[in-house]
Amino acid sequence: MKFSGCIFSILLTFTLYLNGAPAAAAELSGETEACLACHALVTPGIVGDWHASYHYKSSPAEGLSKRRSSRRISAEQVPEPLADTAVGCAECHMMNADKHSDSFEHNGFTIHTVVSPSDCATCHPTEVTEFADNLMAEAYANLMHNPTYAGLIESTNGKHEFTGQGISFHGSDPVTDADSCISCHGTDVKVVGVETRETMMGEMDFPQLSNWPNTGVGRLNPDGSKGSCSSCHMRHQFSIEVARKPYTCAQCHKGPDVPAYKVYAVSMHGNIQKSVDKNWDYKAVPWTIGKDFTAPTCATCHASEIIDENGELLAKRTHRFNDRLPWRIFGIPYAHPHPIAADTSDIVNQAGLHFPTELTGEPVPKFLISPAEMEKRQGAMEAVCAGCHSDQWIKGHFARLDTSIETTNHMTLQATKILAQAWEEGLAAGIPQGQNPTNEAIELKWVEQWLFFGNSTRFATAMGGADYGVFADGRWYQAKNLQEMYDYLKFLRATKAAEK
Ligand code: HEC
Ligand code: HEC
Ligand code: HEC
Ligand code: HEC
Ligand code: HEC
Ligand code: HEC
Ligand code: HEC
Ligand code: HEC
Numbered sequence: 001m002k003f004s005g006c007i008f009s010i011l012l013t014f015t016l017y018l019n020g021a022p023a024a025a026a027e028l029s030g031e032t033e034a035c036l037a038c039h040a041l042v043t044p045g046i047v048g049d050w051h052a053s054y055h056y057k058s059s060p061a062e063g064l065s066k067r068r069s070s071r072r073i074s075a076e077q078v079p080e081p082l083a084d085t086a087v088g089c090a091e092c093h094m095m096n097a098d099k100h101s102d103s104f105e106h107n108g109f110t111i112h113t114v115v116s117p118s119d120c121a122t123c124h125p126t127e128v129t130e131f132a133d134n135l136m137a138e139a140y141a142n143l144m145h146n147p148t149y150a151g152l153i154e155s156t157n158g159k160h161e162f163t164g165q166g167i168s169f170h171g172s173d174p175v176t177d178a179d180s181c182i183s184c185h186g187t188d189v190k191v192v193g194v195e196t197r198e199t200m201m202g203e204m205d206f207p208q209l210s211n212w213p214n215t216g217v218g219r220l221n222p223d224g225s226k227g228s229c230s231s232c233h234m235r236h237q238f239s240i241e242v243a244r245k246p247y248t249c250a251q252c253h254k255g256p257d258v259p260a261y262k263v264y265a266v267s268m269h270g271n272i273q274k275s276v277d278k279n280w281d282y283k284a285v286p287w288t289i290g291k292d293f294t295a296p297t298c299a300t301c302h303a304s305e306i307i308d309e310n311g312e313l314l315a316k317r318t319h320r321f322n323d324r325l326p327w328r329i330f331g332i333p334y335a336h337p338h339p340i341a342a343d344t345s346d347i348v349n350q351a352g353l354h355f356p357t358e359l360t361g362e363p364v365p366k367f368l369i370s371p372a373e374m375e376k377r378q379g380a381m382e383a384v385c386a387g388c389h390s391d392q393w394i395k396g397h398f399a400r401l402d403t404s405i406e407t408t409n410h411m412t413l414q415a416t417k418i419l420a421q422a423w424e425e426g427l428a429a430g431i432p433q434g435q436n437p438t439n440e441a442i443e444l445k446w447v448e449q450w451l452f453f454g455n456s457t458r459f460a461t462a463m464g465g466a467d468y469g470v471f472a473d474g475r476w477y478q479a480k481n482l483q484e485m486y487d488y489l490k491f492l493r494a495t496k497a498a499e500k
Contacts, residue, residue, distance in 0.1 A: 138226065426496075
């Protein structure tokens with residue numbers, strides 16, 4: 001870089017930085033001080049955000065000195081010299097430099113931009129190992145490597161063309177995909193070149209990253225790791241408070257296909273959270289039920305470590321977000337027992353489709369958890385409820401979920417039968433014809449039957465918000481849509497007869 005003219009401003013910034021920064025409990029490394037000398041001027045937002053984080057306030061050694069139940073780091077030991085300084089810019093952005101294909105020379109340091117789960121693992125190994133077993137960590141492959149879902153991507157993201165005779169379909173382009181499906185599922189981030197940029201401190205070289213920016217849960221990182229911890233712990237505060245609040249999950253879980261946040265927001269739990277959470281402590285570790293919070297958030301039911309006021313453990317923390325989920329109520333196309341492996345792209349049914357159930361709804365047992373495992377996970381979820389509800393309330397709730405799964409699957413099957421009839425009679429071209437099953441009008445209605453209405457109904461039963469199980473995307477639409485699919489079948493038959 002060209003140093004002329006900027007040395008003065010760097011020195012000035014650093015002096016201002018030292019005067020303005022909140023007192024750090026932990027010492028900063030020399031490398032991090034060098035980053036700050038520039039970055040307090042270049043990216044003051046990042047530096048300010050980091051000042052508010054635990055990473056600025058305490059060193060790994062201090063973190064490890066806490067009682068086990070209050071620890072925020074899961075490593076048993078953190079190597080020197082990392083242990084004794086604050087976790088600063090250099091500690092994260094220079095970690096495992098040799099494993100990063102995005103490493104580059106930056107003002108005398110070898111750094112990378114994409115700090116990955118493998119980098120966090122030096123101090124947080126348990127969270128990283130657990131997260132890797134999560135459907136979320138595999139969300140890229142689960143979508144992009146499953147040939148049966150390819151049609152859904154094309155129908156949604158492709159540029160369709162009216163030809164006068166019909167509509168022709170073209171594959172989607174990578175920029176649209178990155179802005180659509182894989183903005184949540186995660187993109188494939190690779191180094192695709194080097195660019196020289198004019199910065200406020202002269203010319204510098206940076207690696208060019210493909211499909212960047214992205215914070216999808218299953219992002220493929222340049223060091224070969226999967227996922228992005230910042231999808232729930234946004235940089236640079238990396239806070240537990242943010243992850244425990246439902247708004248964070250809402251970014252990706254809002255629907256109408258995945259309406260977890262919508263149903264939660266209008267549930268009693270969500271209402272209590274919005275009304276009284278100013279009296280809650282979202283930062284406490286461990287998290288005490290009744291004292292720190294009085295109604296569950298997404299994190300409480302799916303991930304959090306929860307104790308009672310006697311210190312008794314109700315639920316152990318997990319970053320494997322399916323540890324408490326017996327079912328996959330997100331049905332493509334049917335709800336079914338949860339998959340065993342995080343990577344679902346290998347699942348094949350008897351008909352050769354990459355679905356966890358047959359088209360008629362029977363689960364493909366080889367790939368799905370056993371009844372014993374389902375019971376164990378059910379028990380783990382109920383242990384959370386039991387902190388605030390009695391057994392009769394909890395059992396009554398889950399009996400409704402069993403029925404909701406059964407009735408919504410039944411309604412999906414009826415829609416599938418109508419579509420299968422249309423395919424058989426040659427009124428639409430789908431699976432039997434080796435064509436995209438999700439691009440003609442009657443097929444789109446079939447997709448809505450399960451993707452929107454089946455899922456919405458089940459999510460409303462599982463997590464509250466009854467409206468979403470009835471007149472807002474729920475049972476009403478399931479019934480109406482089925483009727484319309486049948487009428488559409490008759491219309492297609494009449495059209496075909498008229499053409500003859
Ligand atoms: C001499 C000043 C200077 C020093 C020292 C410095 N940086 Fe930078 N850094 C910059 C400038 C300028 C940019 C460009 C910002 C932009 O694109 O607007 C930058 C960009 C970056 C980026 C973003 C790269 C990208 O992908 O676009 C990261 C990450 C980064 N610096 C981290 C660090 C770390 C970590 C250190 C310390 C080890 C450090 N920097 C030291 C000036 C500096
Ligand atoms: C705990 C680890 C950690 C620490 C400490 C940390 N970073 Fe980062 N930083 C990250 C992660 C993770 C990302 C990428 C976020 C993502 O996955 O999207 C990132 C991204 C960045 C970027 C690119 C952001 C953009 O929008 O272009 C810059 C620049 C950067 N960091 C600078 C810094 C500076 C300066 C410091 C010190 C004040 C710092 N980082 C401290 C983990 C860290
Ligand atoms: C060099 C060790 C180190 C690395 C690397 C590291 N952390 Fe941390 N992390 C810590 C320490 C130390 C604390 C605070 C411990 C304490 O004060 O009890 C912490 C705390 C946290 C917390 C809890 C914050 C809160 O509000 O309670 C989260 C979340 C977190 N880190 C996420 C990350 C993520 C994500 C990464 C990677 C992008 C990362 N950390 C990288 C050492 C590290
Ligand atoms: C707003 C974020 C977001 C976008 C955009 C998004 N998804 Fe998803 N997707 C999710 C979430 C969240 C889940 C998990 C749903 C659940 O478990 O309730 C999911 C799950 C899936 C699954 C299940 C994968 C498996 O086997 O486990 C498929 C298939 C899928 N999405 C397809 C798509 C397609 C196709 C697109 C683009 C047309 C898309 N998604 C766009 C958030 C998103
Ligand atoms: C950046 C987007 C994103 C954010 C933020 C996000 N998720 Fe997800 N989540 C997904 C996607 C995508 C999937 C589906 C992955 C698949 O099926 O392949 C998913 C799947 C899940 C699953 C099913 C997991 C399993 O293994 O069966 C649960 C439960 C879940 N998310 C809960 C949450 C909670 C709770 C939060 C907030 C603390 C959250 N998610 C934040 C995108 C996100
Ligand atoms: C889907 C959302 C989500 C993702 C992605 C995620 N976390 Fe978390 N994380 C949470 C939630 C929720 C909590 C709060 C758990 C609790 O209340 O006990 C948490 C808590 C933590 C804590 C604090 C633990 C403690 O002992 O206080 C650390 C550290 C952490 N996460 C690290 C990570 C790392 C590293 C990654 C990337 C591999 C990651 N997280 C990815 C949601 C997420
Ligand atoms: C009161 C506890 C509770 C709260 C609060 C809660 N959930 Fe759930 N969640 C459940 C239950 C119970 C199920 C269904 C169990 C099953 O699928 O086996 C479920 C299912 C899910 C699923 C479907 C998983 C799958 O594999 O099909 C996702 C995704 C999810 N929840 C995300 C969230 C998000 C995001 C929030 C917050 C906006 C949230 N949950 C709030 C209890 C809760
Ligand atoms: C931290 C406490 C807490 C936890 C944990 C909790 N709930 Fe609740 N829940 C409440 C409170 C408080 C209400 C409001 C009850 C009232 O005023 O009648 C409520 C209400 C409900 C309702 C009534 C909704 C309605 O519209 O009638 C159901 C059903 C419910 N909870 C089920 C569950 C289930 C199932 C779990 C576990 C998966 C769970 N809750 C976990 C505190 C909790």
